[in-house]
Amino acid sequence: MTASVAFIGLGVMGYPMAGHLANGGYTVTVYNRTTEKAKRWAEQYSGRWAATPAEAAQNADIVFACVGNDDDLRAVTLGEHGAFATMKPGSIFVDHTTTSATVAKELAAVAAKINVAFLDAPVSGGQAGAENGALTVMLGGEQAAYEAIGPALNCFAKMHRLLGPVGAGQTAKMVNQICIAGVVQGLAEALHFATHNGLDANAVVDVISKGAAQSWQMENRAHTMVEGQFDFGFAVDWMRKDLGIVLDQAKASGCHLPLTALVDQFYSQVQSMGGGRWDTSSLIALLNRQN
Amino acid sequence: MTASVAFIGLGVMGYPMAGHLANGGYTVTVYNRTTEKAKRWAEQYSGRWAATPAEAAQNADIVFACVGNDDDLRAVTLGEHGAFATMKPGSIFVDHTTTSATVAKELAAVAAKINVAFLDAPVSGGQAGAENGALTVMLGGEQAAYEAIGPALNCFAKMHRLLGPVGAGQTAKMVNQICIAGVVQGLAEALHFATHNGLDANAVVDVISKGAAQSWQMENRAHTMVEGQFDFGFAVDWMRKDLGIVLDQAKASGCHLPLTALVDQFYSQVQSMGGGRWDTSSLIALLNRQN
Amino acid sequence: MTASVAFIGLGVMGYPMAGHLANGGYTVTVYNRTTEKAKRWAEQYSGRWAATPAEAAQNADIVFACVGNDDDLRAVTLGEHGAFATMKPGSIFVDHTTTSATVAKELAAVAAKINVAFLDAPVSGGQAGAENGALTVMLGGEQAAYEAIGPALNCFAKMHRLLGPVGAGQTAKMVNQICIAGVVQGLAEALHFATHNGLDANAVVDVISKGAAQSWQMENRAHTMVEGQFDFGFAVDWMRKDLGIVLDQAKASGCHLPLTALVDQFYSQVQSMGGGRWDTSSLIALLNRQN
Amino acid sequence: MTASVAFIGLGVMGYPMAGHLANGGYTVTVYNRTTEKAKRWAEQYSGRWAATPAEAAQNADIVFACVGNDDDLRAVTLGEHGAFATMKPGSIFVDHTTTSATVAKELAAVAAKINVAFLDAPVSGGQAGAENGALTVMLGGEQAAYEAIGPALNCFAKMHRLLGPVGAGQTAKMVNQICIAGVVQGLAEALHFATHNGLDANAVVDVISKGAAQSWQMENRAHTMVEGQFDFGFAVDWMRKDLGIVLDQAKASGCHLPLTALVDQFYSQVQSMGGGRWDTSSLIALLNRQN
Numbered sequence A, B, C, D: 001m002t003a004s005v006a007f008i009g010l011g012v013m014g015y016p017m018a019g020h021l022a023n024g025g026y027t028v029t030v031y032n033r034t035t036e037k038a039k040r041w042a043e044q045y046s047g048r049w050a051a052t053p054a055e056a057a058q059n060a061d062i063v064f065a066c067v068g069n070d071d072d073l074r075a076v077t078l079g080e081h082g083a084f085a086t087m088k089p090g091s092i093f094v095d096h097t098t099t100s101a102t103v104a105k106e107l108a109a110v111a112a113k114i115n116v117a118f119l120d121a122p123v124s125g126g127q128a129g130a131e132n133g134a135l136t137v138m139l140g141g142e143q144a145a146y147e148a149i150g151p152a153l154n155c156f157a158k159m160h161r162l163l164g165p166v167g168a169g170q171t172a173k174m175v176n177q178i179c180i181a182g183v184v185q186g187l188a189e190a191l192h193f194a195t196h197n198g199l200d201a202n203a204v205v206d207v208i209s210k211g212a213a214q215s216w217q218m219e220n221r222a223h224t225m226v227e228g229q230f231d232f233g234f235a236v237d238w239m240r241k242d243l244g245i246v247l248d249q250a251k252a253s254g255c256h257l258p259l260t261a262l263v264d265q266f267y268s269q270v271q272s273m274g275g276g277r278w279d280t281s282s283l284i285a286l287l288n289r290q291n
């Protein structure tokens, strides 16, 4: 007997993730705020769609969500017609949204009262990773629940790992974003400097990407940064949302993130340039502008 | 007939580099300011040592140098008993020191007058790379000279490339160091944050090093950073020397490096903590201190 | 006939402010969460105390508040037994707490429904200003309400001004805190540099405080900064609360505050040193530490 | 008998300073690289001009200089036809240029050999201060020499003070510039924030300039910053020269100046916008740009 699952939020990430679950043999019922997308998905994957999260969730063994932010997640779980209204005892809620650890803990507490396990499970790998089923999933929650959803995660993830109690997945994702802020700003300054000093930046990158300066961003973004192409990838607006969460948690936990705080302000300047939807590598545009 | 070469500066880097040349069949005459080290080298590699750079250089087809900084390089080339006093027309001077591009251009101009080709050729890969013959060499200068020394470079480098006219090698090395400044500070903040928020930082690194946050530093330094071990690697004092060169060239060329300038000041604080000889990954020590 | 007023929150600031109103001839009823302080105040100033904000506010023409943060303010206004439960139509609520502009607008909207005018009125001048009746008050709200409370403000303020609609007072206070962040960090670096370079920092300050480097902080804090004395003044914990509000509003309004964001992180480091209650001038302690 | 003095460098600052000396009764011989300016000065003040620094200095009791930077100062003292070639034993050299402390110490040592006293004496107060005879002078050197030139300084300074041995004047000037960097960036962020949030920035400044956020820059530059007027005052190019000196000395003395280093990079961005000759308050232009 195949498990019945629900998927809430068919955005850039959720749509293909739900698709991989359907292709993997799961009986999937989807919910999306904009119904049109849910219908299209149901047609494409021969699945079902529901008019509310509550309806989608009601017979599901696992309910997945991948929506926008903390408030969006509260809406689809606790709101009127939210998933928690109908989830059955013993079922599991898996949140793939990037949110604060606070909301994860808050919802896990509510879920516990109705005997539902909650796993925070933010992903990395971007649109391409979602489409190719090659995401990385960082999880927080109980081991038993994690093991139960392992086969489902395998449908769209090349790597997943339980990193601690509820909130640990979100906190790990924050660690990921902090690293990226430093790497990208450093790379942006380096390429700005290379170009202004007459080097063939691409040639230099080929050489230095063999050593201690190497990074995923260097291998995957340096060439487009040199070209000034940013119309793809992980949007600055999303990055600012994530860094906002990071800086709040840093404050609450007594951590100091001087570079992250500074880069967050630089991203604010990218937004003012009209780059809210540009890839995070667009930090270089600030350095290169002349007026 | 094997080529005769000289090697000036038998420090952490130069000693093994000169050794690889000897092992590769070159007739090597070394010079080192502290003679004791030159004698030891000559014994170990059955080579010769000279009392001055001029003496070491006088019959050499190629003269290599790897000393400390701009002034040191001027001393061993232009100084009394410097290599330029005796180098023969048609020979090649290869500088492996990390210096400014300015001194490279200055020395190349002097060398040209005595018909000596000058190549700036800073390296990356550290002590281990030098010992294992696995350095990366970034070069600036003339194509013909570069081609002529290629076989010699192969003795200690796994990768080398001509990146432009004289100075291009040094400028490329600066690009490398700018990248590292950003990567390391970002990683330091990320690991500081992970630990303070109760995560197993090593486990998180295992997961996120598969994606967009990945870097050489993450793969090779995160674990020691978490342990607070810094007694190895590329020293903060060297890094500050290099970042000083970077910031000077940025100013001269109208580039803006806000992150690099800031991280340079953080390294100044590491020096005040007594960390001048620590690895560059010691930036995390600043974030973790409590008093 | 003298006006009847209420004062909610008898902390470091509120206690003497309420006292000046009593001394100025107002009939004052105070409320404080910790009742002991309210009783002490009532005795000292021959005033009255109430057990709840609602009770204190019920016959008042003006209700003043000076509590801790946004949530505290919501508690004493909207909470059970909050002031809004009993305030009479035509009365005025004046908030001297430093809060977000958001909460000011939110409460003004609620107050409007019960025909109560709301003025946000954060102060500067510190404990000394409150005790000496020499505060500066920055206000947001309606002109008529502002004029009505002018005589009362004169009891404890040497300067007050209406700067725009509701929220304008809080936003002006944020402008104030941003300026301070820059001034203090610059001054801290300057004095750290002066001392490390063998100057008599106090003598230098005497000279440069006549020109373009002059600031209130230089005239009032440089000497104690040089001594390393921080057990007075405006606490780092309060400053971080305020800068958190600033950075949130900057984000919401598309402003970029790189220096402010960075200094906020430095204050986080002061907190880790145990300096949460130190004066904001303690930023210099970070620069001076050696371990 | 009135003293004979020489003045080298008739720029924006030197021209009126030399004029005040002439008006004060000194017999002044001027030198300027561009002779035209020297002739004009001699005519305007009925003084004398010389074709070289050596010629100007040869009978002088005091030789003043106010040229551009370290190298310029070396040129007019040590260079061929430099002042040190002819200065008489027992005379005094007073340098009003803003330079490094290093060059001050270097020249003082050379001067000592010819029995000339050297005082480093950078000024603040800008063009207006020079024209109105209201400069502040920060001095380093011997007490006796300082006392001997006091009456001359009074011609153009409203305040002067000996702050320590040679170099102390320059170091004090650096302290001044560090303060300004912090004040101006903080003020720029504050005004950017005020305007973007709908406040009347001038009104806010009027209010907050009575308290802890007050600064000379706020009182003298806020209004022009709000207007975006920068075509006056102390040029960004000069500020970058000065901050370069500051950061070099910080490095040499083991000081940490994170904010100063960062603001220096922001000034680099102002230069790229074409603002090299704008007043230092132009940092706000970076925050306000939208493209």
Ligand SMILES: NC(=O)C1=CN([C@@H]2O[C@H](COP(=O)(O)OP(=O)(O)OC[C@H]3O[C@@H](n4cnc5c(N)ncnc54)[C@H](OP(=O)(O)O)[C@@H]3O)[C@@H](O)[C@H]2O)C=CC1
Pocket: B008, B009, B010, B011, B012, B013, B014, B032, B033, B034, B035, B037, B066, B067, B068, B069, B071, B072, B073, B075, B076, B096, B097, B098, B099, B123, B124, B125, B126, B127, B233, B234, B235, B238
């Ligand atoms: N260590 C590393 O991991 C890396 C270093 N580099 C760069 O390589 C260069 C050398 O580094 P490293 O080998 O570690 O340094 P060391 O300090 O170990 O060696 C420096 C060498 O230069 C000689 N030297 C210094 N000054 C003079 C002088 N004025 N006259 C003559 N000889 C002089 C020293 O002689 P003596 O023995 O007498 O002191 C010694 O042989 C530096 O520019 C460094 O930035 C680049 C990549 C990695």
Ligand SMILES: NC(=O)C1=CN([C@@H]2O[C@H](COP(=O)(O)OP(=O)(O)OC[C@H]3O[C@@H](n4cnc5c(N)ncnc54)[C@H](OP(=O)(O)O)[C@@H]3O)[C@@H](O)[C@H]2O)C=CC1
Pocket: C008, C009, C010, C011, C012, C013, C014, C032, C033, C034, C035, C037, C066, C067, C068, C069, C071, C072, C073, C075, C076, C096, C097, C098, C099, C123, C124, C125, C126, C127, C233, C234, C235, C238
């Ligand atoms: N201190 C200063 O120099 C300056 C302070 N400010 C601002 O003024 C405000 C007050 O500061 P300050 O007086 O120093 O603070 P204190 O901590 O001394 O006093 C805070 C007051 O608020 C009361 N309070 C806090 N939370 C609640 C709540 N939830 N319900 C009821 N009462 C509550 C406290 O009651 P209890 O006595 O029971 O704890 C106390 O009376 C803050 O917003 C601060 O940022 C502005 C300028 C200068």
Ligand SMILES: NC(=O)C1=CN([C@@H]2O[C@H](COP(=O)(O)OP(=O)(O)OC[C@H]3O[C@@H](n4cnc5c(N)ncnc54)[C@H](OP(=O)(O)O)[C@@H]3O)[C@@H](O)[C@H]2O)C=CC1
Pocket: D009, D010, D011, D012, D013, D014, D032, D033, D034, D035, D037, D066, D067, D068, D069, D071, D072, D073, D075, D076, D096, D097, D098, D099, D123, D124, D125, D126, D127, D233, D234, D235, D238
């Ligand atoms: N302007 C200001 O507001 C302030 C300036 N300062 C400092 O004062 C100094 C002078 O500034 P300012 O008067 O504005 O500068 P200007 O550029 O107006 O004048 C510079 C003067 O130096 C002369 N000069 C420059 N280089 C040489 C050289 N190599 N040989 C001979 N003469 C030379 C110039 O001669 P020529 O006429 O031939 O070009 C000119 O007389 C600087 O160090 C500056 O940082 C300090 C406080 C305020």
